[in-house]
Amino acid sequence: MVADWLTLLPALVAIAVVLWRKEVILALLLSLCSAELLIFLQNGQRFGAGLLLDGSIQTLERIIAVTGDADNARILMFSLLVGGLLAYMRYSGGVSATVAMLVNKGIARNGRQAGLLTFFISSVTFIESNLSSLTAGISSRGLFDKFKMSRARLAYIIDSTSAPICILILLNGWGAYILGLLSTYDLPQSPVAILIGTIPLNFYALITLVVVLYTIISGKVHGPMRKSEQQLHTLSHHSEIETPASHPAFMLVPLITLVAAMLGFMLLTGNGQLVQGSGSKSVLYATALSCVVVYCMMLLSRRFAHQQLVDIGFKGIGELLPLVTIVLLSLALGASLKLLGTGTFIASIVDQSLPQVLIPALLFLAGALISFTTGTSWGTFAILIPIGMPMVSLLGLPPSLILAAILSGGVFGDHCSPISDSTAVSSVAAGCDLLEHVKTQLPYALVCGAIALISFVVAGVLMI
Template identity: 35%
Template sequence: MLSLFGGIVLGTFILNDFSLLSSLENLFSLFASLLREAWILKTLAFAILVGSIMALIEKSGGIEGFVDYMLHKTKIVKSARSALILSYIVGVIIFVESSITALISGAVGKPLCDKYKIPSAKLAFVCDSTSAPISSLIVLNGWGALLLGLIATQISLGIIEADAVSLLIDSILYNFYSMAALVVTFAAIWFNIDLGAMKNAKYIPKETDIVQSNGASMFYMLLPIILMVIFVFVFLYLTGEGNILKGSGSSSIFYTMLCTLIFTLFYFVGTKNMSFMTWSKTAYLGAKKLTPIALILLFAFGIGEITTELKTGHYLASLADENLSIYLLAGMIFLISSVISFSTGTSWGTFSIMIPVAVPMAVAMDANIALCIGAVISGGIFGDHCSPISDTTIISSMAADCEVIEHVKTQMPYALISGAISLVLFVVFSFIS
């Protein structure tokens, strides 16, 4: 929080020529404007509501029931590897929204990781490395809507002549980082490969101030999670006025968590799993526990605004010389997108900055347009994975109950391997195309 806030203050001073009064005024205006944005408020509320719901699920005893079922009544999970593989599979199956993917993957994996004493950093790595990559590969979600809109804008401006949907599908085939990240993550789980800081990651028993197991049915865990998935689709459909691709991601996850919280009230209290007072207290304690995460998210959004005003992305993009070899163009776009995404903590913001830059460059140099768009998508996700101020990084840490900086340090070697593979593939496919 101190690092993020310090970055915001320094950026504000630079924007205001180091005038103290102007900087303080703009700093106040920045946070006022952020808190007026509905999508930001909904995202912050989402983080707090997650804390309530997870605490309630733990308190209900549904997690212990789920663990008991998976360990003793089925043969699916019988080792540390199979526990992480289950979280991986959940992360791949649930592609509707990256935050929900990380949350549910963490919720399913956390009790099993506790059983086998798996470090929370490993679970956070699995949550993060499946959420954004799978959401950007199976684009029946907000990711697809954003990318489709950005590509359609380039078509409407007359920069390219193509069908937006076909071009989006072609560019997804060149989303090498997401594919590499999924393969590297699976290999790391299957062969128990610990690299860098992950070698020193330790299992820390979680605090039991909220959780008091009563050995209840696993459905106290499964039903709220299943409803989350269903509600996201429903609210994407409703907010998109019948078109899931046009639905609001922030509104959908907020309404999803609110409805799930209300469901737990009727379900847990109605079945006499807990009293209303117990439900209220547990929900409050869970929300309180994750309030600092909401504050980190707010500061992350703030520094993203500052770097946008400083035109960090446009400056970095301008460093790419138009006379650059066509064979290195896609690789350079991937690297620039990675740096922008890392610096700003947002893959979506990177897409918005770099697609309008990359497409005209590709057209001018007669390069493969789909390959260059794929480089933007890959670079945006790669930088986002490595960034400690990314919302997906923060939410994945939250889902696995892991410190954000520990998650960043332990995930970095795997992300760098996937990034190196992607860079080589972009150069190779530039020659092929």
């Protein structure tokens, strides 16, 4: 049998390899292999040459298995199609034309206005976190190039706006998911009332949004992001506004199609209920439709032949293959860690004899650790809500504070984790190297996390 503390080994392997070799794919592969070996040991198999062979084969099978899940397959397809969509917008000249239009109209005449526009777009597309990151990233890439701001800053703004906004407003898939988890418990208030009560208590999300706005308005960047600003490093080492401008419609029409179709498909998949819709289905269908729209527009412009457009689409998809591989391995690792019980072990540390006033802060820390090591905030909520909500009933704790601590911790860990799919999507949307995004966002996330932790300690003292 595997000792409980050994369930943390795969996450430690991933972190160590990332720090040592600066290679995320290698880190994820080795972490996945170690997780599969531990699963075999947990099932009673003895260590030996046969175990290493079985572990290697099972690693491949685990990767294959996650693609068998429809939602995971949709995420991977969506990530590939985004590459094609971005390439079409870039080669059509629509990005260059849109940037010129925004500058000439006075909507984004400087870096501060470009940052505020990005924040606004990310905020109003709260219906789905991936859509929020994607729309804001696509809209603002050219503007950030125009005003000599790094893609790392763009990735930070969209990543640190989309998830906090989505977890605060909750008129989306996250809200429906959390309400579903809460509905199984006998609580002193209705699930909806508890969820609304988390808004002023979700300290990490609120603090993060304040820091994002400070960064945009002041124009100041700190830590590794300052170095990125000096290097202006981008994933593909090019500026999207170098392409000769055509007409803004080549960017705006597919972008509007993306957002409108996302809303439409959320209603369709939710049988008329927006919050009941499937985010993974809707974002895939909307991206595919947007690709078709921009393809037809470029073909009808008579500037591009069909074969040219096929080549452009596949070139865009090829540019994102490394990040799609990271998403695939992250999903596989998350499945292995769930089977191994990593999240349950971390959560069990909290579920012991503890001073009641510290329970919110400890749930926040547990949520951060689970989300960081498994790369999923959704999985974190599924693990910790069944621990936190019974505490509310048994100990008479304030339900909104306990739930807010769990939600805050999940988003905090997600922001810090290099194996989070939302971290990868933000990198894709901004055109920023994944490790650069993690490295530049981490200091901001840690500062916000530390303030949030202190806030939960204070709230625990005042409210319990």
